[in-house]
Amino acid sequence: MENGAAKPVIVAIDGPSGTGKSSTSKAVAAQLGLSYLDTGAQYRAITWWMVSNGIDIEDPSAIAAVAGKPEIVSGTDPANPTITVDGTDVAGPIRTQEVTSQVSAVSAVPEVRARITELQRSLATSAEYGIVVEGRDIGTTVLPDADLKIFLTASPEARAARRSGELKGADVHSTREALIKRDAADSSRKTSPLAKADDAVEVDTTELTLPQVIECVVTLVEEKRAAK
Numbered sequence: 226m227e228n229g230a231a232k233p234v235i236v237a238i239d240g241p242s243g244t245g246k247s248s249t250s251k252a253v254a255a256q257l258g259l260s261y262l263d264t265g266a267q268y269r270a271i272t273w274w275m276v277s278n279g280i281d282i283e284d285p286s287a288i289a290a291v292a293g294k295p296e297i298v299s300g301t302d303p304a305n306p307t308i309t310v311d312g313t314d315v316a317g318p319i320r321t322q323e324v325t326s327q328v329s330a331v332s333a334v335p336e337v338r339a340r341i342t343e344l345q346r347s348l349a350t351s352a353e354y355g356i357v358v359e360g361r362d363i364g365t366t367v368l369p370d371a372d373l374k375i376f377l378t379a380s381p382e383a384r385a386a387r388r389s390g391e392l393k394g395a396d397v398h399s400t401r402e403a404l405i406k407r408d409a410a411d412s413s414r415k416t417s418p419l420a421k422a423d424d425a426v427e428v429d430t431t432e433l434t435l436p437q438v439i440e441c442v443v444t445l446v447e448e449k450r451a452a453k
């Protein structure tokens with residue numbers, strides 16, 4: 226931990242699925258004594274609630290009507306990030322294929338985004354030493370004044386291979402197709418789509434190991450902190 230008397234630093238890490246946002250953000254936050262927020266987990270949590278309550282995911286107005294109902298709470302300790310909905314731990318259920326295949330439809334609804342964005346800003350401003358927030362629209366919409374913005378990329382092949390390894394031998398071709406489909410939906414929605422902020426630093430992780438990406442981001446954060 227390197228908190229010292231440093232001013233809080235806000236780091237936004239965005240990028241498509243499987244580029245290493247969560248692994249990198251968690252490690253960077255832990256190494257630098259910062260909080261950590263996985264915003265994808267929040268969108269997954271509200272999707273889990275919609276599915277569990279029989280809301281028609283094909284109907285944006287039905288989703289919008291109940292977007293304010295579930296209470297979503299994110300724990301921001303990088304060593305133990307937590308996520309609950311109405312007091313229930315949903316860290317496992319939000320990673321199912323059912324949720325993954327429906328999250329883009331739910332996250333495209335403006336009322337859902339307004340609700341979740343408010344939670345994200347509140348957590349970011351209350352982080353004593355600063356925070357690493359990862360997602361799709363953090364640098365462009367949620368925290369446009371972040372001290373540092375990173376946009377991670379990697380080839381679809383590298384991302385599919387990483388995910389298939391994680392899913393214990395899932396078919397690489399179908400994993401690649403699913404990633405591409407989700408990125409296309411997230412990039413083409415009207416409200417705060419997946420996009421690189423103009424002032425973000427792009428890091429292509431295709432040929433980098435995870436420790437190399439972490440080291441690169443830690444160096445960029447330290448440079449920003451030193452200049453504050």
Ligand SMILES: Nc1ncnc2c1ncn2[C@@H]1O[C@H](COP(=O)(O)OP(=O)(O)OP(=O)(O)O)[C@@H](O)[C@H]1O
Pocket residue numbers: 240241242243244245246247248249265387388391430433434435436438
């Ligand atoms: N540079 C890298 N080299 C090899 N594997 C990596 C690298 N970065 C991440 N990984 C692995 O790839 C997988 C996906 O990483 P991670 O979950 O961090 O990506 P993500 O961008 O947060 O994905 P998503 O947006 O879908 O949640 C993990 O198994 C992780 O360990």
Ligand SMILES: Nc1ccn([C@@H]2O[C@H](COP(=O)(O)O)[C@@H](O)[C@H]2O)c(=O)n1
Pocket residue numbers: 242264265266268269328329330332333359360361362363407411
């Ligand atoms: N800032 C964000 C973060 C995520 N989403 C949506 O959530 C989905 C799941 O994200 P993961 O990082 O857990 O894979 C993602 O596909 C987006 O639909 C978002 O819209 N904005």
